[in-house]
Amino acid sequence: MIDQVFARLNTVVPEKWKWILEHGGFKRYFKNTGWMFVGQVCSALSLIVNIWIARYLGPSEFGVLSYVLAFVGMFSFIANMGLSGVIVRDLVKYPEKKDALLGTSAMIMCVGGVIAYVIAIVSSWLLVESWTTRLLIMIFSLTFVFSSLGVIGYYFQATVQAKKNVYAQVVTIIVSSIWKISMIMLGKGIFWIIWAYVFDVVLMGVLFVYFFQKSGSQISRWSIDRMVARELFAASWLLVLSSAASSVYAKIGQVMIGGYLDAHEVGVYSAAVRLVEIWYFVPVIICSSLFPAIINSMQTDREKYIRRLRRLYIFLAGSAVVIAVPTTLLAPWLITLLYGPAYAGAVGVLQIYAWSGIGLFLTLGFNQYFLAENRLRILVGLSLASMCINIVLNIFFIPMYGSSGAAWATLISYSTAPVLVMGITLIKRRKNI
Numbered sequence: 001m002i003d004q005v006f007a008r009l010n011t012v013v014p015e016k017w018k019w020i021l022e023h024g025g026f027k028r029y030f031k032n033t034g035w036m037f038v039g040q041v042c043s044a045l046s047l048i049v050n051i052w053i054a055r056y057l058g059p060s061e062f063g064v065l066s067y068v069l070a071f072v073g074m075f076s077f078i079a080n081m082g083l084s085g086v087i088v089r090d091l092v093k094y095p096e097k098k099d100a101l102l103g104t105s106a107m108i109m110c111v112g113g114v115i116a117y118v119i120a121i122v123s124s125w126l127l128v129e130s131w132t133t134r135l136l137i138m139i140f141s142l143t144f145v146f147s148s149l150g151v152i153g154y155y156f157q158a159t160v161q162a163k164k165n166v167y168a169q170v171v172t173i174i175v176s177s178i179w180k181i182s183m184i185m186l187g188k189g190i191f192w193i194i195w196a197y198v199f200d201v202v203l204m205g206v207l208f209v210y211f212f213q214k215s216g217s218q219i220s221r222w223s224i225d226r227m228v229a230r231e232l233f234a235a236s237w238l239l240v241l242s243s244a245a246s247s248v249y250a251k252i253g254q255v256m257i258g259g260y261l262d263a264h265e266v267g268v269y270s271a272a273v274r275l276v277e278i279w280y281f282v283p284v285i286i287c288s289s290l291f292p293a294i295i296n297s298m299q300t301d302r303e304k305y306i307r308r309l310r311r312l313y314i315f316l317a318g319s320a321v322v323i324a325v326p327t328t329l330l331a332p333w334l335i336t337l338l339y340g341p342a343y344a345g346a347v348g349v350l351q352i353y354a355w356s357g358i359g360l361f362l363t364l365g366f367n368q369y370f371l372a373e374n375r376l377r378i379l380v381g382l383s384l385a386s387m388c389i390n391i392v393l394n395i396f397f398i399p400m401y402g403s404s405g406a407a408w409a410t411l412i413s414y415s416t417a418p419v420l421v422m423g424i425t426l427i428k429r430r431k432n433i
Contacts, residue, residue: 047278049177051338053193054271056184059342063258063267065190068136069197070254070270071124072143077247078116079144081108082240084154086232089371091158102151103222104229109148116144136190142198149205152212164215168207176200242376245383249390249413253406256391260398269403271343272350275334276357279323283316283364294368309369316361327354345403352407359414366421382417389413 054062087105091098124137156164176196183192209219254273258266294308327334331350335343363382370379390413397405 045177046173047274049180050274052184053180054267054274054343055340057190057193057267059264059267059271061190061263061267063263063265063270064130064133064136065193066254066270067258067263067266068133068140068194070251071128072120072137072140073251074247074255075116075120075123075141075144076147077240077243078119079109079113079147080243081112082236082243083109083151083232086236086371087151087154088158090232091155095159097228098155098217099221100223100225100228101232102155103224104232105154106148106151106222107224108229108232109151113144113147117141120144136194139191139194140197143201146201146205149208152208155212161215164211168204168211171207172200172204175203242380242383245380245387249383249387249410252387252391253394253410256394256398257403257406261402265345265403268343268345269349269406271335271339272346272353272407275338275350276327276353279357280360282319282323283361286312286315287364287368309365312368313362313365316365317358320358320361323357324354327351348404349407352404352411356407356411356414359411359416359418362418362421363414366417382420385420386413386416389416 053065057065083105087101090101094101120141121138124134128134128137153165153168176199179196179199180193183196212219254266254270257269294305294312328351331347331354335346335350339346363386366382367379370376390409393409393412394406397409399405401408
């Protein structure tokens with residue numbers, strides 16, 4: 001499919017620009033990005049099914065489901081151990097260490113997954129009053145145990161083999177969607193639906209292993225290297241803090257709404273958030289696909305490296321604005337069409353939350369820079385600042401403005417990192433002058 005698109009593009013581009021298409025690096029990254037885009041387009045099926053689930057369950061039960069997903073999601077940084085960016089970076093820099101990097105990373109993430117599972121369950125007993133919600137948290141937390149196989153996805157990302165990630169993603173979406181639709185048609189409740197989310201992670205891991213083995217690699221060749229483990233921990237311990245902050249301030253709004261208000265308001269807020277988060281694949285695809293190229297240019301041509309970063313930031317910010325404007329204008333129509341009158345309260349939340357994408361898109365771009373430059377302390381500082389601002393604003397805004405207050409808190413906190421980065425940059429420039 002992507003090859004056909006590339007061939008068609010080659011026929012319409014003027015002769016003077018064809019040298020770009022013929023460049024080996026451009027071909028490779030264009031096709032890789034194209035496959036990642038195809039995978040995210042297929043995710044539209046997942047969004048449709050989730051909207052169907054929201055309508056089927058109603059705001060209150062959908063709020064419970066969303067609360068569980070958000071509560072468990074806050075502990076995902078423990079299972080990941082901050083290794084995602086480090087693994088990709090090191091696989092690009094040291095391809096000869098592939099087996100040691102993958103084996104050691106998988107072991108670390110497996111241990112982290114078990115720890116995350118235990119902490120999530122203990123936290124639910126301490127913080128959650130509902131027995132039903134606790135049981136749902138126990139079920140969904142099982143995803144942490146199987147998440148270590150995701151390290152193979154990082155390998156495909158580092159080696160610009162997005163096609164394999166997309167295959168696994170598409171198959172998982174299709175099978176999972178069939179399960180969820182079947183549960184709706186059979187009139188099953190929230191417990192059957194939550195198991196589908198666990199199945200997603202298990203199936204994705206199995207498919208990663210299948211495509212990894214099929215490509216000629218062997219998991220049996222993986223090794224656990226103490227020296228590599230030390231290097232990974234040395235590089236990732238700060239990223240664990242950054243990932244922790246990101247996990248908390250991405251999910252804390254829904255959790256705090258559940259604490260201050262009720263499940264109905266969580267459902268309304270989550271319905272709006274999902275319509276914005278569906279677009280988050282744009283910065284993820286661009287950053288994930290171009291990160292290897294950015295690292296390579298940093299090592300060979302500093303000026304090209306800076307140019308690529310600058311263009312990346314402009315594209316990310318522009319993309320966020322293009323998404324936010326129509327979303328704000330069409331919010332009343334979108335909520336009524338997709339979710340129905342029961343979710344009318346989500347309109348205001350959507351109109352506010354849509355603009356948080358600008359800060360988030362730019363932050364993901366800045367993270368690529370700080371990771372490439374190994375300036376992890378700054379990355380952690382920005383993440384912690386955003387998290388603290390988000391929590392404090394939620395404490396004041398939710399009681400005053402309800403779920404819209406959580407949307408304002410997210411908008412302001414997501415804008416913190418870009419504002420701080422630009423402020424620091426301006427101060428440095430003035431000092432140099």
